[in-house]
Amino acid sequence: MRKELRERIVEVCDLKIEKKGAMVGLSFYAFFKNKNDQPEVLMEAARWWIETHKLDHFEKAVKIKEMVLAGV
Template structure:
C-alpha cells in the first residue's frame, strides 16, 4: 500500500475516533470522497482490505489504524 494511503487512513481513523469514540467502525470507502476520483487508489485500498486481510465491510477504526501503523 502506498504511503499516501497509509497516511490518509491514519488521519481519517484519528478524526473518526476523536469525533465518535473508540467504538466507531469504518469501511474502506471512508478514506475517499463521495465520487470516485482516484480509482487506482480505491482499488489499492479495497485489495488491502478484502483480498489481503479478508476484513468485514465495517471494522473498528482503532483496529484499522493499528494494522496500518504496524505495516500490515
C-alpha cells in the same frame, strides 16, 4: 500500500475516533470522497481490506489504524 494512502487512513481513523469514540466502525470507503476520482487508489485500499486481510465491511477504526501503523 502507498505512503499517501497509509497517511490518509491514519488521519481518517484519528478523526473518526476523536469524533465518535474508540468503538466507531468504518469501511474502506471512508478514506475517499464521494466521487470516484482516484480509482487506482480506491482499488488498492479495497485489495488491502478485502483480498489481503479479508476484513468485514465495517471494522473498528482503532483496529485499522493499528494495522496500518504496524505495516500489516
